[in-house]
Amino acid sequence: MTEPSGRRRYLLLAASFVFRIAVVAILLGGGGWWLLAHPETPVPSHWNPLRALSVTAPVTPVTRYQLNRALADEAQCRAAISQAGARFDAMEDLVVDQNCGITGRGMLSQLVSAQINGAETNCRTALRLVLWEHHVVQPAARDILGTEVAGLRQIGSYNCRRMRTAQGDNSRWSSHARADSIDIIGVVLADGRSLTLVEDWGGTGPEADFLRQIWRGACDWFRVVLGPDFNRLHADHFHLQGPGWGYCR
Secondary structure (H helix, E strand, O other): OOOOOHHHHHHHHHHHHHHHHHHHHHHHHHHHHHHHHOOOOOOOHHHOOOOOOOOOOOOOOOHHHHHHHHHOOHHHHHHHHHHOOOEEEEOOOEEOOOOOEEOOEEEEEEOOOOEEEEEEEEHHHHHHHHHHHHHHHHHHHHHHHOOOEEEEEEOOOOOOOEEEEOOEEEEEEOHHHHOOEEEEEEEEEOOOOEEEHHHHOOOOOHHHHHHHHHHHHHOOOOOEEEOOOOOHHHOOOEEEEOOOOOEEO
């Protein structure tokens, strides 16, 4: 038998190396899956992509994956809201036509810590709002204002209408037509103060700083966030929208 050529010898060594790496990867992958899936895994739930979303858990790189999974599954969505102590009472789905209606419908009246004047919305919007309140609104209130938020004030999630622009109605349907967004006009603080975007957004004190911080933080949980600086139609509220390409203004 002739000695293999240098090129052939190189290919044999390379194939052997790749085979060994593949075997190690399979073994490690299987072990990693077992470690994550085991009921008594030492991996914390908020670091484990196989575990359900916990609203009150620390935010990690895994949180976005868990959130997307909950948004795609109504049962998981409602379970995450309930587990956080929020109240989202189930309602029958609203079917109007191909443009308007609410799937995963419910009445949101309590967030993790703050109340909200009853918002008829879908579970996806409710879940995003609960996460925003817990991870953005309350920490900002404590850090900037030295108090907590007792209530969020909203002026609507579902509205069967077309988009509105500064130039008039648009031919496209609004995200409100599916309850995929919600409009927030202000907050009530635990110390009795009431802040509104109309009165406090343009100020220079801590109240304005607080409103601007929770506006920026909303962009972490909603795909489209519009505020008073966007246009005159949003002078009095935050438009917080779930679906979209990502726009924060």
